[in-house]
Amino acid sequence: MPELPEMEAWRRALDDPVAAFPIEKAGPAHVATLKTFDPPLSALDGRRLAGAKRRAKRLLFPTEDGELVLLVHLMSAGRLRYLKAGEKGPKTPAFRLLFEGGGQLVLTEGGPKKRAGVWLLTPEAAEAELEHLGPEALGLGAKRLGEILADQPRRLHSLLRDQRVIAGIGRAWANEILHAAKLSPFAPAQGLSPGQVQTLADAIDSELERGLELRERGAKDAKVYRVHNKLDEPCHVCGTPIARVDFEEHTIYYCPQCQTGGRVLKDRRLSRLLR
Numbered sequence: 165m166p167e168l169p170e171m172e173a174w175r176r177a178l179d180d181p182v183a184a185f186p187i188e189k190a191g192p193a194h195v196a197t198l199k200t201f202d203p204p205l206s207a208l209d210g211r212r213l214a215g216a217k218r219r220a221k222r223l224l225f226p227t228e229d230g231e232l233v234l235l236v237h238l239m240s241a242g243r244l245r246y247l248k249a250g251e252k253g254p255k256t257p258a259f260r261l262l263f264e265g266g267g268q269l270v271l272t273e274g275g276p277k278k279r280a281g282v283w284l285l286t287p288e289a290a291e292a293e294l295e296h297l298g299p300e301a302l303g304l305g306a307k308r309l310g311e312i313l314a315d316q317p318r319r320l321h322s323l324l325r326d327q328r329v330i331a332g333i334g335r336a337w338a339n340e341i342l343h344a345a346k347l348s349p350f351a352p353a354q355g356l357s358p359g360q361v362q363t364l365a366d367a368i369d370s371e372l373e374r375g376l377e378l379r380e381r382g383a384k385d386a387k388v389y390r391v392h393n394k395l396d397e398p399c400h401v402c403g404t405p406i407a408r409v410d411f412e413e414h415t416i417y418y419c420p421q422c423q424t425g426g427r428v429l430k431d432r433r434l435s436r437l438l439r
């Protein structure tokens with residue numbers, strides 16, 4: 165699933181093109197993709213967008229007149245692209261905006277499952293839709309992070325991915341951030357020293373910024389990630405093979421030398437069964 169660096173790179177790429185011309189026609193939209201019916205999509209026709217904004221992993225396209233907001237959540241397989249006039253697009257996009265001048269914003273989704281969503285909302289409804297999200301991960305800072313962690317007995321990897329606590333980090337960037345901070349994915353959040361909180365805050369910023377910079381240059385996963393999905397590849401810091409542990413519904417990648425003092429973490433699902 166695209167996370168903060170991926171979404172922010174897309175936001176920056178879309179910001180100017182979507183505001184260049186008024187919308188000529190909004191839609192069509194796949195019935196499973198469009199999550200709202202009032203106001204109707206046609207309410208966008210003739211209006212101009214004020215650019216692309218982002219909150220956590222969602223993209224927001226407010227209209228210039230301040231009356232409507234188009235909210236897009238790509239989930240894991242959705243892709244949003246701007247096609248210039250005359251550029252060939254997909255035959256049946258999940259969602260499409262046609263602009264005057266012939267440019268198009270198209271949402272496509274690989275695979276049979278339609279999970280990506282598009283909402284057309286009033287600004288008040290958009291605010292309510294985003295209300296549950298925690299503060300943005302990028303630029304959070306050690307002070308705020310320390311306050312958040314102090315209340316949390318949960319383990320770091322799970323906590324970092326909880327959008328209600330900190331918004332924008334998912335599985336991949338949690339792996340990258342915890343490796344950069346040299347912290348165990350299973351360390352309880354409450355137990356961090358002030359120095360470790362500072363290190364973690366720095367790692368959140370440096371890793372998300374590194375990701376954003378690479379994504380803006382079009383880099384693919386294999387180049388962007390150094391720990392995530394790198395099982396048995398040498399750690400870029402110490403050379404130890406990257407390890408993997410299955411935990412609940414997902415998989416964590418980490419370096420046993422850099423992050424867990426040489427200990428290999430047990431598969432939590434298995435160890436729970438054997439306890």
Ligand SMILES: [Zn+2]
Pocket residue numbers: 399400401402403404419420421422423
């Ligand atoms: Zn290492």
